[in-house]
Amino acid sequence: MSRYFDETVRARNAAATEAVKLTGVQEFLEATAASTVAATDPGTSRLGQCRKTQITIASSPHTVFKGLDSLEPAEESYRALRTRLLRLRGTQGIRSVVITSAIQGEGKTLTSMNLGMCCAQLHDMRVLLIDADLRGHGLSKIMGLPATPGLADVLSGRCQAKDAILASDIPNLYVLGSGSPEVPPSELFAGRGWQEFIGWCNESFKLILIDTPPVMNLADVELIHAPCDGILMVVRANYTKREVLQQSSKQIDSKKLLGLVYNAVENHGNKNYTYAYQSYASSSNA
Numbered sequence: 001m002s003r004y005f006d007e008t009v010r011a012r013n014a015a016a017t018e019a020v021k022l023t024g025v026q027e028f029l030e031a032t033a034a035s036t037v038a039a040t041d042p043g044t045s046r047l048g049q050c051r052k053t054q055i056t057i058a059s060s061p062h063t064v065f066k067g068l069d070s071l072e073p074a075e076e077s078y079r080a081l082r083t084r085l086l087r088l089r090g091t092q093g094i095r096s097v098v099i100t101s102a103i104q105g106e107g108k109t110l111t112s113m114n115l116g117m118c119c120a121q122l123h124d125m126r127v128l129l130i131d132a133d134l135r136g137h138g139l140s141k142i143m144g145l146p147a148t149p150g151l152a153d154v155l156s157g158r159c160q161a162k163d164a165i166l167a168s169d170i171p172n173l174y175v176l177g178s179g180s181p182e183v184p185p186s187e188l189f190a191g192r193g194w195q196e197f198i199g200w201c202n203e204s205f206k207l208i209l210i211d212t213p214p215v216m217n218l219a220d221v222e223l224i225h226a227p228c229d230g231i232l233m234v235v236r237a238n239y240t241k242r243e244v245l246q247q248s249s250k251q252i253d254s255k256k257l258l259g260l261v262y263n264a265v266e267n268h269g270n271k272n273y274t275y276a277y278q279s280y281a282s283s284s285n286a
Contacts, residue, residue, distance in 0.1 A: 050162060050165050050166060050167040050174065051163075051166055051167070074114075075118075078114055078115055078118040079118060081115060081118075081261065082115065082118050082119050082122075084259070085097065085115075085119070085207070085258075086119075086122075088230070088258060089206075089207065092229075093229070094229045094230050094258070095202050095205075095206070095207060095208060095229055096198055096201065096202060096208040096210065096227075096228040096229045096230075097207070097208065097209055097210065097228065097229065097230045097231070097232060097258070098132075098210045098212055098221070098224060098225040098228050098230070098231045098232070098256075099111060099112045099115070099209060099210065099211055099212065099231075099232045099234065099261075100212045100213070100214065100215055100221055100225075100231065100232075100233055100234070100252075101214050101215070101233060101234040101235070101236075101240075101248075102214060102215055102216055102233070102235070102240055102244045102245050102247075102248035102249075103214050103216055103240065103244060103248075104136075104214050105236065105239065106214075106234045106235060106236035106239060106240060106263060107234055107236055107263040107264060108211060108212075108214075108234040109133075109138040109139050109142060109211050110142070111232075111234050111261055111263060112129060112139060112209050112210075112211040113129065113139060113142060113143065113211075115209060116129040116173060116209050117170060117173060119207055119209075120170055120171065120172040120173035121172075122172070124172075124206070125172055125206050125207065126172050126174070126204075126205050126206045126207075127172055127173050127174065127205065127206065127207045127208075127209065128165065128174045128175070128176065128201055128204075128205040128207070128208045128209070129143075129173065129174070129175045129176070129209050129211070130151060130175075130176045130201075130208065130209070130210045130211065131145070131150065131151065131175075131176065131177050131178040131211055132151060132178070132189075132210050132211060132212045132213075132220075132224050133178060133211060133212060133213045134151065134152050134178050134179070134181045134185040134188070134220075135185060135213060136213060137177070137178045138211065139175075139177070139178070139211045140177040140178045143175060143177075145166065145175060145177035146166075146177060147177070147179075147180060148177075148179050148180045149163060149164040149179055150164055150176060150177035150178050150179025150180070151164070151176055151177070151178055151179050152178060152179030152180055152181035152182070152185075152188060153179040153180065154176075154179070154193070154197060155188040155189070155191065155193045155194055155197065156181070156182060156183070156188060156193075157193065161176075161197060161200055161201075164176055164177075164179070174205070185220050186219050186220055186223060189220060189223035189224055190223055194223070194224070194227065195226070195227040198227045198228060199227070208228075210224065210228065212224050212225075214248075215233075215248040215251050215252060216244065216247065216248050216251070221251070221252065222251065222252070225252060225253065225256060228256070229256070230256050230257075230258040231252055231253070231256045231257050231258060232258055232259060232260075232261055233248075233249070233252075233257065233259075233260050233261070234260075234261045234263050235260050235261065235262055235263065236263045236264045237262060237263065237264050238264075239264070
């Protein structure tokens with residue numbers, strides 16, 4: 001095995017143990033789901049006039065939820081992650097979750113999309129997927145979202161949130177593309193508009209998943225997660241170097257780090273499926 005792979009975070013139990021040591025995140029603890037207090041739900045009236053968009057699930061080779069037998073283990077992994085997120089939502093009120101990674105290419109955008117689809121399968125679970133990568137526009141490209149209006153247009157005041165958010169053809173799933181920024185993204189996220197927008201979303205949706213740029217060498221992620229409840233970091237097996245993961249974990253608020261999602265784990269049951277979506281999470285806050 002090469003030195004490069006010796007420096008990467010490995011998959012399965014070894015990866016979990018190693019990444020926990022690097023980031024300080026402890027093993028995900030079992031918790032009893034607490035009943036939530038019923039509250040007024042303004043989302044139904046706010047979102048009733050949203051424009052519609054069609055998401056052709058089969059067009060993406062990396063979409064897990066399209067009924068193929070070969071992807072059943074991946075579906076179960078996402079459902080397990082969904083269960084843990086909903087447990088935190090019930091016990092700690094977690095609602096807005098940033099999904100990021102140390103570097104590009106670890107699968108955070110695909111994880112965001114598939115997790116959003118998985119959560120939207122639940123009855124009365126209104127989910128918003130946000131493309132907050134105003135430079136890369138990864139989620140917008142994968143889902144075929146219009147270039148504008150989007151998040152950048154909302155934060156700059158060019159349009160209202162309800163006019164930019166799209167109701168997808170998947171029940172309960174809403175999406176917001178990145179939009180077209182006219183100023184540096186860091187300036188948009190540094191203003192009060194981002195904080196106010198997240199507050200608006202918390203009142204309108206049951207769960208908000210925010211796909212962001214990678215952590216390393218960008219100030220955007222720190223600004224993005226400031227008003228949000230939690231952070232999930234995607235770690236790709238045999239890809240992320242230990243030193244990089246350790247450095248990136250220092251650039252985010254450790255109190256908000258809900259856990260690590262291990263991506264691209266080898267699926268021995270299907271050798272032809274080289275990008276297995278087996279996800280594992282650990283948390284010090286559960």
